[in-house]
Amino acid sequence: MPLNVRGYAAASATSALAPYSFNRRDMRANDVEIEILYCGVCHSDIHQARNEWHNSLYPMVPGHEIVGRVARVGSKVSTFKAGDFVGVGCMVDSCQHCASCAEGLEQYCEEHATWTYNDTDRHDGLPTFGGYSERIVVSDKFVLRMPDGVDLKTAAPLLCAGITTWSPLRHWKVGAGSRVAVVGLGGLGHMGIKFAKALGAEVTLFTRSPGKEADARRLGADHVVLSTDDAQMKAVASHFDFILDTVPHEHDINPYLLTLRRDGALVLVGLLGPLNPPANAAYVIGGRRTVSGSAIGGIAETQEMLDFCAEHGIGCDIEMIDIQDINGAYERMLRSDVKYRFVIDIASLRKAA
Incomplete structure (x- = not known):
């Protein structure tokens, strides 16, 4: 009944x-x-x-x-x-x-x-x-x-929050030697940092808030870049293999695209809606870069993530x-x-x- x-x-x-x-x-x-x-x-x-x-x-x-x-x-x-x-x-x-x-x-x-x-x-x-x-x-x-x-x-x-960040990191084969950036430090972003670090990547947080640096480093970030600082952004041009964008509202992804190396990927996991402003196709074509997205994860992948968390204390x-x-x-x-x-x-x- x-x-x-x-x-x-x-x-x-x-x-x-x-x-x-x-x-x-x-x-x-x-x-x-x-x-x-x-x-x-x-x-x-x-x-x-x-x-x-x-x-x-x-x-x-x-x-x-x-x-x-x-x-x-x-x-x-x-x-x-x-x-x-x-x-x-x-x-x-x-x-x-x-x-x-x-x-x-x-x-x-x-x-x-x-x-x-x-x-x-x-x-x-x-x-x-x-x-x-x-x-x-x-x-x-x-x-x-x-x-x-x-x-x-x-x-x-x-x-x-866990599987949403785990799934793209695994799909794009992030591991030892990968240069990973996470955009945004919230429910998704803090898990992206933890997972990328545990998988062996060098991890950078992109943030607009200087006050988030200490917490980002506590969570495992190796570097913090203020996305509003032109000099800091230029210093990481063509640097990253993979960017996990966790921001849930409209924002400009173009500055981040220029920090991807050739064949790098920016993956959206937070925004459900139009890009505003649109992605500049010249930035994508010029480096054979990819703008993609990822939704949660499958059941087997979620179990894998839970087992990984148990093994690594995450x-x-x-x-x-x-x-x-x-x-x-x-x-x-x-x-x-x-x-x-x-x-x-x-x-x-x-x-x-």
């Missing part, structure tokens, strides 16, 4: 998130029911809750950086058992038969991946609700195992909050007043609203 759970939801684009009770769908044979312990707060939660991408479905329970404990499993599930610590990221299903799914790249499913929230279940048409809630029911193929040694609290944002820098503080957290995120990711303690749902 359906599972009634408590959570927090947005009722409209202009309303604050508030307590909300709803039913999770019936368990299927290949499903896993998860008691949610922690849920990261992603900037895309704000975009979706406020309908900034013009595709929002209400009521909406956000949250796609979920860590919890298996409560029960369906009759055909053999890879998980009650009590296992697990995670769920941005996807809860896909077609499972297109070329992208066959290659373990479910995020590019040619029939549209099913997102953890603000979507509809591909089997029964019911809305999907996210991790700002007590429990979730997910297909076993989209459940990640939390390896021993991972801090569950700091692991929650790995399921979006987690997100977080600030824990109660769910009753979520609206204030959204406002603080818009002011960049968090280092570097909020994580909700879902046990706080038991408190009086």
Whole structure:
């Protein structure tokens, strides 16, 4: 029978998130029911809750950086058992038969991946609700195992911020000897620095804020370049193999393109929208440079990332909050007043609203 759970939801684009009770769908044979312990707060939660991408479905329970404990499993599930610590990221299903799914790249499913929230279940048409809630029911193929040694609290944002930066670093084969730059030091950027450094790269942060240098070096950056300083930018012309651009709003990528060596790549992971101003084709053609993009990562790749984090002691820098503080957290995120990711303690749902 359906599972009634408590959570927090947005009722409209202009309303604050508030307590909300709803039913999770019936368990299927290949499903896993998860008691949610922690849920990261992603900037895309704000975009979706406020309908900034013009595709929002209400009521909406956000949250796609979920860590919890298996409560029960369906009759055909053999890879998980009650009590296992697990995670769920941005996807809860896909077609499972297109070329992208066959290659373990479910995020590019040619029939549209099913997102953890603000979507509809591909089997029964019911809305999907996210991790700002007590429990979730997910297909076993989209459940990640939390390896021993991972801090569950700091692991929650790995399921979006972590994999979003890990996937392009792996795809473009960043490793020992690579010269990598990260644009922006936020939830994505701080993980990009940690991962690139752990993979053996020489890491530089591009920033407009001189005050971020100390933190960037603490996170693993070897160098910091002020992108507003012409002399510093000229000093790194044609220097980098790879640039990870994590900035989520419109900005000029052209100065960064000139810091790429021949055959270098700038990969966008933060901006969902037009480039303004546009990329200068002369800068691309003149060095056979590439401007590309990357979306989260597949399930196998996400598990690889979690295992790497356990092996290297990597987690997100977080600030824990109660769910009753979520609206204030959204406002603080818009002011960049968090280092570097909020994580909700879902046990706080038991408190009086």
